[in-house]
Amino acid sequence: MPPTDAHDERLLIAAAQKDPARFTDLYEEHFERVYAFVARRLRNRDDAEDVTSEVFRDALANIGKFEYRGAPFASWLYRIASNAIADRWQHAAREQGAALAGDPADDSTHANPEAVESRARLFRQVATLPADQRRVIEMRFAEGRSIAEIAREIGRSSGAVKQLQFRAIQNLRASIEKHAGAKAKKPVGKHG
């Protein structure tokens, strides 16, 4: 993370520690990351929402105890999330009367932050799509609706919905490639 980002982040944390109302800034900044981290580790959306909620409530309650030691704020959130997920797995295992093979928390400690980051970025980019494309993507992927259902809901033909879906994905791909390109060019600009 570039030093300016880290500096901004420290300011956001300090503000939230002084005035809890400012915690929402940190929330806005980290929501997609935490959700992306959690959703990959849990099978269904209800669980992912429960754990994401738990993480931010916990973070809000303990923000005063957070001490900046150089690691990004997100890694603190991931740690809270890992614990919450582990609790959930153990609870599930107890309920089933069986021990789980392997500790799922292991998986999260070795999580690839870059992959989480890119999924979080993708989720944010969905929000920037043209309204009709965004709606189709949300209904299709987040709400799990069929093309026919979406077509009925938005009053378009199935073919049109498929086209919107296709164009939305192409747009997302373009912005991901643009981001990757900008990132690749950056050091060149700085040093060259």
Place this chain on the structure above:
Amino acid sequence: MANNTQSEQFDKIVSALLARPDAPVSRAEAARRADRSLAPVFEIVRDLRELPRPNFKARLKADLERRISMASSAKAVPESRVTATPYLSVRGASAAISFYEKALGATEVSRIDQPDGRIGHAELNIGGARIYLADEFPEIGFKSPESLGGSPIHINLDVPDVDESARRMVAAGATVVRPVKDQFYGDRSGQFLDPFGYTWTLSTRKEDLSPEEMQRRADTENAAAPPPKFIREGFRTVTPYLIIPHAADWVDFVKQAFGAEEHFRAKRPGAEDVIMHAEVKIGDSMIELAEANPQFPATPCTLLLRVTDPDAVYARAIEGGATAFDPVADHDYGSRGGTVQDTSGNRWHIFTPTPGSDLFATFRTVTPHLYAGEPVRLIEFIEKAFGGREVYRAEMPGGGIPHAQVRIGDSIVALAGGRGPYTPMPSTLHLYVRDTDAMYEQALAAGATSIQPPADQPYGDRSAGVTDPFGNRWFIATHVRDVAF
């Protein structure tokens, strides 16, 4: 459309992926399944399967904000709750506990017996209320009502059915101090003296009333009772005293425009047309007046005149020679009214309260209204000097006071900051009080200056006069005896 087949084909793969959420999708597999050019987007599709539901982010944010605001408001509450528990000292605690069990349905929570047989401490629960009780220990100053000859404190006990509780209380051996009846403050209650010297008020809430409504009902009850003797008959605590030019013409004006009745007129000796002192009544309210003179230059007043038809009365006032100051209109603060100025310089705000609005509901026919440069300080002065109590204050965002009400005794004085055409207008008010001398001293201590120290007047009042720091004159009087004129 060339795109059509591409998007159709693409959706087949999306559907397959969504149908089998666990399906591992590699680029190679994607390439095998479909057109090679589509391969790079499969990762996107795979990741989108985990896209959060559209309103989840906003819902969670709202939840966090609610927690934040609850946490900050919780901080404003003191950390420990303070409770007060009555501790009764009785002669014969054991018998008292039995009595309270029978009479009030008390249960004994705990009891500590002393070696000498006395109860050192007991705790009772009466319908959830906690009462401590012990035998008296006169040797350490813990004395019972029987030793002291009564207790000045009585205990209020809220019960579900006061009539039933009263019956039980009396059957157990308590005596009735005041029988159960509906009270103006919304309770049905009665008072009972128990055999151990404590008085209990048993009450059941019948109506939840605002403090304003309780005051209104108390006023109604008090109005039915004979007024205190220190207020002259026909008067209230506060009476506007108009010191004005053309006083005799003014009396004609209020008779014609507002249906005033003239009660009294003293003419200046040698000048038959000059009023030295007069009293007129409009509706239920008295107004006093005198011709302005070098000793008492004119202090007209703004008067709020409550009527049933403000449009008609406003028109009559204009017809009678008053000038329009503010036409009749509906005001969102709870009235319809308009303002005129009479030829002696008094302003009349002729109004009727908006049905359902209670801001002016208790107003009598005439209420004096002061316009002050510093309304907040004037309110403070009235509170300190005359024991007034602010009952209403509207505040503008910038701090201006467009309307406030202060209660003195049985009367309301309205006031506002002087703004625009409503410049500060020093007026004269006449107060009847229990003790003129004390009130005069209190007013001086609050910052008033003396016009005249307390003195007995030939017309049966003891009266004094002060000027407040804002130029208003206050005549303070105690009615001592009735004098026939």
